[in-house]
Amino acid sequence: MSTINKITIAFAQIMLIANQLNAQEKKTYVNSIGIEFIEIQPGSMVVGKFQPTTTKFGFIEQYMTKESGDMGIPVLPDSDYALSEELSKRDALPGFTVTISKSYYIGTFEVTQAQWKKVMGTNPSFFQEGKVSNADQHPIESVTWNDVQAFIKKLNKLEKGNASYRLPTEFEWEYAARAGATDDISWSEINASAQIAKLTTQPIGQKKPNAWGLYDMLGNVWEWVDDYYNEKIFADPVPPKKGKEHVLKGAPFYGDVKNATYMTHAGGPGSKYDVGFRLLMELK
Amino acid sequence: MKFVSLIAFSLISAASCAQIPDGFTPLFNGKNLKGWHVSRSTHQGTTPNFHIEDGAIVASQQPYGQGGLLMTDQIFRDFELYLEIKIDSFANGGIFLRSNEGGSAYQVELVLPGGTGDLVGERIPVSVPAEAKNREKVWKAGDWNSFRIRMTGEIPHITLWINGVEMWDVIQTKNDFIAGATEGMIALQCHWTAVYSPAASKGMPLSSWRPGATHRYRNIAIKKL
Numbered sequence: 001m002s003t004i005n006k007i008t009i010a011f012a013q014i015m016l017i018a019n020q021l022n023a024q025e026k027k028t029y030v031n032s033i034g035i036e037f038i039e040i041q042p043g044s045m046v047v048g049k050f051q052p053t054t055t056k057f058g059f060i061e062q063y064m065t066k067e068s069g070d071m072g073i074p075v076l077p078d079s080d081y082a083l084s085e086e087l088s089k090r091d092a093l094p095g096f097t098v099t100i101s102k103s104y105y106i107g108t109f110e111v112t113q114a115q116w117k118k119v120m121g122t123n124p125s126f127f128q129e130g131k132v133s134n135a136d137q138h139p140i141e142s143v144t145w146n147d148v149q150a151f152i153k154k155l156n157k158l159e160k161g162n163a164s165y166r167l168p169t170e171f172e173w174e175y176a177a178r179a180g181a182t183d184d185i186s187w188s189e190i191n192a193s194a195q196i197a198k199l200t201t202q203p204i205g206q207k208k209p210n211a212w213g214l215y216d217m218l219g220n221v222w223e224w225v226d227d228y229y230n231e232k233i234f235a236d237p238v239p240p241k242k243g244k245e246h247v248l249k250g251a252p253f254y255g256d257v258k259n260a261t262y263m264t265h266a267g268g269p270g271s272k273y274d275v276g277f278r279l280l281m282e283l284k
Numbered sequence: 285m286k287f288v289s290l291i292a293f294s295l296i297s298a299a300s301c302a303q304i305p306d307g308f309t310p311l312f313n314g315k316n317l318k319g320w321h322v323s324r325s326t327h328q329g330t331t332p333n334f335h336i337e338d339g340a341i342v343a344s345q346q347p348y349g350q351g352g353l354l355m356t357d358q359i360f361r362d363f364e365l366y367l368e369i370k371i372d373s374f375a376n377g378g379i380f381l382r383s384n385e386g387g388s389a390y391q392v393e394l395v396l397p398g399g400t401g402d403l404v405g406e407r408i409p410v411s412v413p414a415e416a417k418n419r420e421k422v423w424k425a426g427d428w429n430s431f432r433i434r435m436t437g438e439i440p441h442i443t444l445w446i447n448g449v450e451m452w453d454v455i456q457t458k459n460d461f462i463a464g465a466t467e468g469m470i471a472l473q474c475h476w477t478a479v480y481s482p483a484a485s486k487g488m489p490l491s492s493w494r495p496g497a498t499h500r501y502r503n504i505a506i507k508k509l
Contacts, residue, residue: 052349052478053487061486074374074397074491083495084348088478091347126463184481199408199462222325229324233331233347248325254388254407254462259327263480267324271384273463274325 026213029105029281031159033118037105037281038213040176047174048234048263049095049183054084059187096237098171106168106176107278109204109215110139110223111151119155126273127201137203139221139276145246145268148224148277161284167226168280170235170247170265177218177250177262179211185218187257194219196255201273218260221276222248229267245269305432308366308505311356311470314339323353323471326387332474340370340502341472343377345493349478353380353387353471361467362436362509368428368502371396375497376475380406381435381442382461382468389468390460392433392444394499401431401444401451406473408460416444416451423447428502436509438466472501 027039055061057073064071114136117123124142129135143151148167155165168176190196193208196219205215217223228243230236235247245268251260252274259266268275304310311319316336324330332352333344345351360382371377376395383389388407393399400423401416423429424447432445440460443453459466477488 049481050347051481052347053482053485054349054478054490055486056490058477058487058489058492059485060489073489076374076491076494080490080495084490087348087495091349183483184479186483187485190484197407231324231331233329233350245324251327252325252386254386256327256407257485258476258479261480261484266330269385270325271386271388271462274384274386 028108029163029283031163031281033115033155033158035111035115035279036108037279038108039103039105040100040172040212041103042100043175043180044097044099045175045178046095046182047098047171048093048265050091050093050234052088052091054081054088056081093234095234098175098237100172100175104168104172105163105281105283106172106214107280108213110221110276110278112136112204113138113140116140116143116151119151119158132200134203138201139204139216141201141221141274141276142272143224143276145224152279155279163281163283165279165281167224167277170225170227170239170249172280173223173225173249174262176212176214177210179214181211181262184263185261190218190257190260193217194251194255194260195253196251196257196260198253201253217250217262219251219255220253221250222252222266222270222274223250224268224275224277225249231267232265234263234265248275304503304505305366308364308507310503310505311358312341312502312504314502317341317354319357320354321357323355323385323387325385326353327476328352328387328473329476334472334474337500340500341504343472343474343499343501344497345474345477348495349476349487351474351476351493353383353473355380355383355385355469355471357469359467359469360506360508364432364434364507364509365470365504366430366432366506367504368430369394370426370428370500371400372494372497372499373397374491374494375499376473376492377499378404378406378473379431379433380469380471380473381433382440382465383471384462384465384468387471387473388462389471390435390440390442391473392431394473401446403442403444403452403454405460408462410460411457412454414442414444414452414454416446418449419446419451422449430503434509470506472499474499
């Protein structure tokens with residue numbers, strides 16, 4: 001056995017141990033339908049901290065060189081940049097602390113078409129086989145908030161005794177999506193982890209997971225959460241008891257880096273084919 | 285005296301040539317936003333300030349740096365749209381055609397300086413874009429300008445007239461819409477400039493929507509074909 005082979009085997013053994021350690025830290029659960037969940041530990045986060053940016057050239061600045069100059073981006077009078085600073089300060093929001101006091105399990109992935117079919121026997125999705133390949137592994141879409149409640153009711157019957165299912169609240173969703181991040185997610189990290197700027201839904205789990213192992217929290221389909229929408233830029237500390245629509249989190253497959261962040265607080269109805277969900281599970 | 289009456293006459297003639305053509309149904313009542321709603325799921329922003337001033341819809345950002353879309357409640361397939369527009373410079377907006385709720389659509393750009401009247405895609409690539417090369421010949425700077433847009437067909441055939449003069453007439457090579465949509469909403473765009481936090485990025489150049497800028501729309505009407 002060559003030295004290189006010995007090193008390779010030793011390295012593989014170390015990786016195996018590391019993976020086992022990770023697996024112990026990351027408590028997962030797969031239910032009878034094949035839906036996988038990851039346990040989320042309690043903690044806290046700041047929601048709705050708004051620090052609007054005020055730069056002259058925006059993201060284009062990073063592409064500007066000595067040779068390229070301002071690349072034709074119009075330069076406004078200095079008074080406009082001063083005004084933008086003033087307006088940014090005026091409209092900034094400090095946010096508020098949300099404490100998650102109980103652990104819960106959240107879907108590692110968005111619920112797929114195959115999983116929906118297993119429970120409901122139907123498939124309302126627009127992007128079925130023929131329009132996309134491997135449609136079974138695409139997220140279910142074209143489901144209203146009430147359709148999802150019917151799915152959950154049926155799943156709770158099927159899984160009676162083991163666990164109970166519901167939609168996450170907006171804060172449970174955002175806490176899991178942030179995975180410990182205190183500030184907003186960077187555009188480069190969004191591009192690595194979110195299915196955006198596409199023309200169809202994509203199979204689940206193709207992009208980089210977040211720090212807690214959750215896939216497609218951003219992009220692919222908007223995800224229904226339990227709360228009513230408050231018609232504001234961010235959630236209130238206490239969600240409204242009534243409303244016209246429910247909150248959507250996470251951005252769609254044709255989304256932009258602008259809204260594919262865990263901070264985005266959108267509302268229904270969405271565009272049907274861009275709305276799905278992931279589940280929250282509580283073990284009994 | 286003669287000078288004053290000349291001004292009065294030209295004001296009357298300017299007002300009389302700006303009106304909804306025969307056979308069109310108003311989409312905007314000049315008083316409130318009945319029949320319209322704000323998109324809650326566009327990346328432009330979900331809390332824009334669309335309000336009424338002097339019988340016109342005024343679009344501006346709210347809060348600072350966040351734009352949005354004002355959309356018709358109705359959806360349209362084949363139509364001719366008429367509207368009059370007055371736009372500030374350094375403010376990027378547009379008229380979205382057959383838009384979905386999230387603001388993916390064919391778009392007639394509204395931006396000065398820039399490609400006002402150009403046909404572009406919003407969150408979709410457009411197979412046959414178009415440029416309003418002769419726009420400046422008919423454009424009334426700092427004033428109201430009328431847009432008439434005809435859109436028909438499963439594979440969209442789109443024509444634009446500005447102030448009654450044809451700018452372009454294009455037939456796409458395919459249906460470029462997500463999900464092959466053949467109908468959708470008319471929407472008016474106010475561009476975003478700021479992201480939620482500098483940790484995300486530096487956002488858009490400030491000239492994409494100069495602080496305090498507005499777009500105005502009036503006499504919005506449609507003829508279903």
